[in-house]
Amino acid sequence: MKAIIVISISIALLYGTEVFFWAALINGLAHLIFNYMKAYIAAIPAMKKFEMAVEELTARGASDEEIAALESFPVESEDELRVPKWLTLVNSITSYMILVFILIGIVTRIF
Numbered sequence: 001m002k003a004i005i006v007i008s009i010s011i012a013l014l015y016g017t018e019v020f021f022w023a024a025l026i027n028g029l030a031h032l033i034f035n036y037m038k039a040y041i042a043a044i045p046a047m048k049k050f051e052m053a054v055e056e057l058t059a060r061g062a063s064d065e066e067i068a069a070l071e072s073f074p075v076e077s078e079d080e081l082r083v084p085k086w087l088t089l090v091n092s093i094t095s096y097m098i099l100v101f102i103l104i105g106i107v108t109r110i111f
Contacts, residue, residue: 041084044082050072
């Protein structure tokens with residue numbers, strides 16, 4: 001949620017400057033997409049553990065209430081290591097670019 005607010009600020013500051021506005025918009029969308037991709041890749045092992053637990057309960061003949069009461073498995077730190085380095089790098093670059101666009105927006109508004 002914080003990323004959306006910061007991206008919105010950078011886009012709003014650059015409204016009226018054709019090239020920078022569209023660059024900030026595309027960069028913001030890329031940042032959100034890569035950020036969600038990182039979270040999804042890190043969550044895949046936890047989702048598989050959850051699915052296996054549900055299948056195990058179903059095989060034992062558990063009721064729907066027992067299956068519904070099953071809590072999800074948290075994403076562990078070693079799961080986050082599965083995220084490719086290039087994805088982390090691109091996400092970091094887009095984060096820094098958001099700050100650059102905010103600075104450019106402030107400078108263009110002042111001058």
